[in-house]
Amino acid sequence: MLKRSSILKQFVYNFLFLFIYFTIIVAQPEERPFSIKRDFVFIETNFVPSDSGFTCFISYRAPYNNLIFVKSGDQFTSSLTLYFELKNKNMIVDRKSTTKNVIVDSYNSTLSQTEYLEGVLKLDLGRNDYMLNSSASLSNGDNNIPLDSILLSQKEIIKSGFLKPIIVMKDKSVCSEEFPFRLINFANTIPFIAESVDMLLPVIDTSVTQIGVKIEQEKKIIIEKKISENYKSNLAIKECDNKISFEKAKNGSAIKYFHLPDFNQNLKEGPVIISVTAGKSTPVDFNVRVVWNDKQKSLATPELAIQILRAIESEEVVDSILSADKDQYNIALSEYWNKKFPNKNSVFNKYELEFYRRADQAIEKFTTLAVKNGALSDRGKTYIRYGEPDEIKRDYNNDNMAIEIWYYDRTNKAFLFTDKTGLGNFTLGQ
Secondary structure, eight states: OOOHHHHHHHHHHHHHHHHHIIIIIITOGGGOSOOOOOOSSEEEEEEEEOSSSEEEEEEEEEEGGGSOOEEETTEEEEEEEEEEEEEETTEEEEEEEEEEEEEESOHHHHTOSSSEEEEEEEEEEOSSOEEEEEEEEETTOOOEEEOOOEEEOHHHHEETTEEOOEEEEEOTTSSOSSSOEEEOOSTTOEEOOSSOOEEEEEESOTTOOOEEEEEEETTEEEEEEEEOOEEEEOEEEEEETTEEEEEEOSSSOOEEEEEEOSOOTTOOSEEEEEEEEETTOOOEEEEEEEEOTTOOGGGSSHHHHHHGGGGTSOHHHHHHHHTSOGGGHHHHHHHHHHHHSOOTTOSOOHHHHHHHHHHHHHHHHHOOSSOSOGGGSHHHHHHHHHOSOSEEEEEEOTTOOEEEEEEETTTTEEEEEEESSSSSOOEETO
16 A cells, blocks of 8 residues: 555645646647648538529537537537528628527547537529628537638639539438438548548439549549439438438529539548549539548658558668658658558558547547657557557556556557656656
8 A cells, every 4th residue: 555645745746747737738739740721620611503693501510529518417419500601792681590409428539539419501692793601609608709701603613505514422221212412521531530421412404314524633633434324303412310311492493403422532631623524514623622621630741651660560661751851741641551451442541540530539648847849758559559458457556656557358468658757757667
């Protein structure tokens, strides 16, 4: 048993460490290298023709970790209000707002950046150019958060009889059996994810029976094919069971939505050109971006991401990758993962995702005054290699050194870490 004076001394050390840590490190996030810009809420616009011009469906998607939750009994509640202002030549044409509530059952869900509050509303547009201004407020906060303005240009809404592509995903659980898709809803971008994504290409002329599609990235043709499969309807976009899906509209003229399935598997992060043609018409180009929306923070700086490979690789391998030109680090990193865990069916590498997901957690858990990058600490490297321990035991020895023992039942492994300084610098096997 430890003496009460030793326990009290260790408590004082721990309190001072936490006070310094939160004062110096947490209070100055701009000095920390592990940060990545994310959208507070994704705003996407999609259009269908109407008698007066177009109906604009505005869908929104907010990650749970951007909301403010309040515990209510065994649940956690939050809500988001969005305000939209439609302007034409500096004149306000329309104003609308919408409020959406969300309830989750666990605290971990409130921290999720892959679960979302979703909703949709619509605006009627004439045949003019508009500016859509928006802002957001949280029910449990006082701040009104301005969002990026969106230009709704007629030249961009419709190009030679084509409306801009709609990025969707197959989903039989949506409320409409006729249109088994849900809207991806990442601000009109293509998500860089492991799952397959589809595209709907709207064509105004319903007499068109086939279109040509070419997708280029980095001056390489990724897809080039003819498409005949289509849905002829006057679609409307709606929210159902916290998913944005489709239904047949009560009003409006039908158009054709040509369907391109599973098109994203060989697309990397970055700009993409989607070219479409109908018959012998001139190709119409749409510029879209492929975006890794829930990209791990440890990938924000490629050089640091490469250094973190020391958790699983030798110094020689890491130094070899770092010997590339700095502007080639992203390419070198991608080549490393694709070589180590090749996947012929997709550019997205799920092993890279899991590695840097663990690296992010290691940075959060094990960064201390003594260790600036928790992913490169002994505990961080072990966490990245083996994941969350099944059990952790903590104690102090007679010299007041902190001790942690990590047990992994599934692999029958145990790791001993000691901290001789009281500053969180745990070393393995001492």
